[in-house]
Amino acid sequence: MTTTAPCKLRQNRAHAIGAGSPERSAASCVTSLVLLGALVAYAAATASLSTRYDQTSGRLVILLTGDGEEEEVGYVTAPSDGYAPTACEDGRSDEDCLQFTDSSMAVRHRTLDDRCLDIKVSAKSSTRSIRGCLNHRGAHIYGGIQKAQQTWPAESDVFDHFSYVPKKDGKVGIAVRYWLFSDGRTPIPTPHEEQAHEYAIENFLGKPEAIPDERMATHPVWSTWARHKKDIDDATVRQIAADIIAHGFNESQLQVDDYWESCYGSLTFDTDKFPDVKTMVDDLHKLGYRVTLWVHPFVNQDCEPYYSQALASGYFVTSSNGTVDTQWWRGVGGVIDFTNSEAAAWWACRVWALHKATGIDSFKFDAGETSWLPYESTIEPLELNPVRFTDDYVKTVSQFGPMIEVRSSVRSQQQPVFFRMFDKHSSWSAQNGLRTLIPSLLHMNVVGHPFVLPDMIGGNVNSGNGPDKELYIRWLEATVFMPALQMSIAPWDFDDETVEIARNMTSLHVQYAPRIVELMKRTVQDGSPVNLPIWWLDPTDETALTVDSEFLLGEDILVAPVVTHSATTRDIYLPKGSWRDEVDPAHPVTEGPTWLRKYPAPLNTLPYFTRVSSS
Template identity: 30%
Template sequence: MYKTTAQETVIPIEKDEKWFGGVVNEAHLMPLAEGYDFDLYGNTGTNQAVPLLVSTKGKFIWSEEPFRFAIKNNQITIANRGETITVDSLGKNLRDAYLNASKRFFPSKGQLPDTLLFTRPQYNTWIELVYNQNQKDILTYAKSIIDNGFPPGVLMIDDNWADYYGRFDFRPDRFSDARGMVDTLHQMGFKVMLWISPFISPDTEVFRELQAKKYLLYDGSDKKSWKDADKPMIVNWWNGYSAVMDFTNPEAEKWFHDRLEYMVRTYHLDGFKLDAGDADFYPVNAISFRPATPNEHSRLWGNLGKYYPLNEYRAMWKMGGEPLVQRLRDKKHSWEDLQKLIPHMTVAGLLGYQFTCPDMIGGGEFGSFIGRDNLDEELVVRSASCSALMPMMQFSVAPWRVLSEDNLMAVKKLVAIRQQYVPYIMELVRRSAETGEPIVRTMEYEFPHQGMAEIQDQFMLGEKYLVAPVVTKENKRKINLPKGVWKSDEGETFVGPKIIEKHIPIDRLPVFELLNKE
């Protein structure tokens, strides 16, 4: 079926066979098409990545190490550095391919993240406060959530709460009583997460301490050994230039974990949003305590989240089956990016990331929410609709600030719709923790070989509900019902296969319950 050389594996693509996987942030380009080419080495695609490809014919491709994969002349070519490549063709469909790979290489651990992440909406302070994170406005935001009729849930305090990166204390000029703030948020019904990263600001007291202990990555351009290395690696990331923690060193990981525990004890925090950690922030020529690829450094950042049931990641390498929450990368405030949510979420599920969160509702790009000129209220509502029956639902921009009364009521109705499905979502969450099976699934996963592999604007919530949100500016859409008997949220019954076209009001989320599969 395939041939292998020392560093290249070639797999023929069968007629009508479609392939998915590798990189979550590329999922809108899947199934993979002729000419596609991506190198996973040192590149997690600004989101989650896994060295796994799965096919609608039941095959999967896996390696423990990053590889380059390309589609050309009806073949997949896997190129790497000589590591073992597994090609398995025992399955018959996409579901078989995923489950066979999952059970063999990243079985679920039977553990859950904090269930509040699923049962209530989440709220992130980023869009409202950006880099001006401060006690007064955080409490105002939390109070406004409740005053405007939204249920309390997880509240995430975003970046710039400390004097500098690596300093584990709230900055006193913006937080006069951080512990009291967190206690007040608890009394209001929230659990509190705090943004952190693996970066250390240079020329600071903490930097000098970590340099002396050799807990940082070192510049390997002079090819010194780790023992002799003396120049910390400084990387460029979205907030400037920083040193990076070296988590191949167990003592460095312990130091960082101790700092997190200090924050929990001192400020009564419940968990952490662990940002950055992308493989491309770990230079290929970096020297670490233990030799590691950039991808392995990214994976080690993921280990820290296991200490805290309340966690969230935006970048990850491997780690499928773990009780780690994965959020899709920040999306722009645009219809084009809204249309990426479903394919990105469903491919995340095919890579072992089941405890997934779509991006912040309306997008995570704060510039779009300054003033009203660039804001599309309908887009915010449809974004809430798209998120409502995904595993998690996260707000950042305050809907009551940017929406008209009618559109605000539409968003609140969507939150109420979600609450009706929370028992079923939690059933899927608990089952997924045992089996690894996706919570949100592609149509092809549940209905193989019915011509649904390329559908990107609807998804299955488990095996029971077909969810078809509007993701375009038009207030109508076509809904593709597979074989079976379906009952809509409006009470109509349909027999599939059938394509129906519907006008969808702004406050409606089309959901079809599968009554009988055949």
């Protein structure tokens, strides 16, 4: 990675949108805004969207009209004050505006021949919770928001008074306002969902500018976090490095996680725990490691002089009542305002200085969700408050090169970095456990974030209970054909069999790493996902549309891990094509679409297949 630090306090191109000074417009504290974004519905060439206020239900009904027919495709719950609304006196000519007693609702016909609507609700005093619904007309829905109980497909999800922003509650790291319908609904009609997605990539989501680090896509990232939590020091890091090599896992990346700082936000090492960081890093480099470091955007109140410096300079995100402090998982302090170019540069310069002084290769940038901001934040422009913070944070940290990882995004799909899954529980369950790993992978790919760094193998151990041997191995197998591997709990914490299986599985990942890199490069060219749902090969296959425990690497490798406790067989669905079994030594070829019932998958087996023909 480059070692040149662009640290002058000047306007940063990555922060050129909106005002960034600590002096805020008073108007931003008067009107709160909720923007639902573009509501997209499939329509024939002669159809268009329109709205009608229903006094009985208090809803703004969204209608699809065409060919003499009218269909309700959704609604938005209007601000209820008991009185019928009137037309806004100062409404725009290109919108329908309803004025309520203390609020207004505007509907604007945006683009693409009246097939898209923007719906905006403004309240004079505070943000109103509203509920938006879309009638999916029997189609399956994919995409939307990342969450702890990730589902695939997502039409059964229920969101009630749920803010559509990156936030801690629900483990929402990625909040893209994009949904893909299985009947191919887009502003331009398409017969199938993969064509609809290709259209969306080109016209809405965009593509990454480059690929992340190739070595990260090849060899495991080893983190101190899940295994050691905050109890780390020089000796601990060196022992981890020695153990990795002793057990036959070479060419790895070692990540020093929490807690290495002298205080949270100092961006300087605690010299009692790490007396000579430069020597430690140099020694790890000699062993073949690259070394990365956990970094966050907070400065705690007790972290001086850094807190006072940032406070005096106006570098923290500010609430509408002038406060800056916020509660995060490591205390109380301010969060750097990355929408302020000078604040972003001050913080980034200190990270560059840390990099230069220690020889650290790169960084894991944590947090970035809007729930860590003081409420209500005064980020501008108002219609991007608070989500602009998330994307400007990602833009700022992306200057540190392709080895970094982040976990939050709204519209940061263009950044050539790994996006880490939000922390998973060390469990088998569909409540943020192993059962959600594949749905999370598919979700991130379909909303334009295909450079996925899965959470640590075996889960994050945040609840205090780590994985047992079976869960650990099945978790590892499930990630082999994903873009990267991330370890913390060590296979030698279990037994020799686990070590052998782990070596075999990491070697299998290395074997297919060139294909993963090739697919990442294709993503830069045309936006294609790296890991695809199996329906991608035949969008008319009703069975494939609901399979949530299999996935593809590209369009020619199908992976079917075991994600059920105590299972040694599983049912595998093969979509259209000729599929060669890569586990069976005889490599039989099976014609799809078909089910393979009770396919044998003992603990050391990851079922996967190569498509040898598409017909």
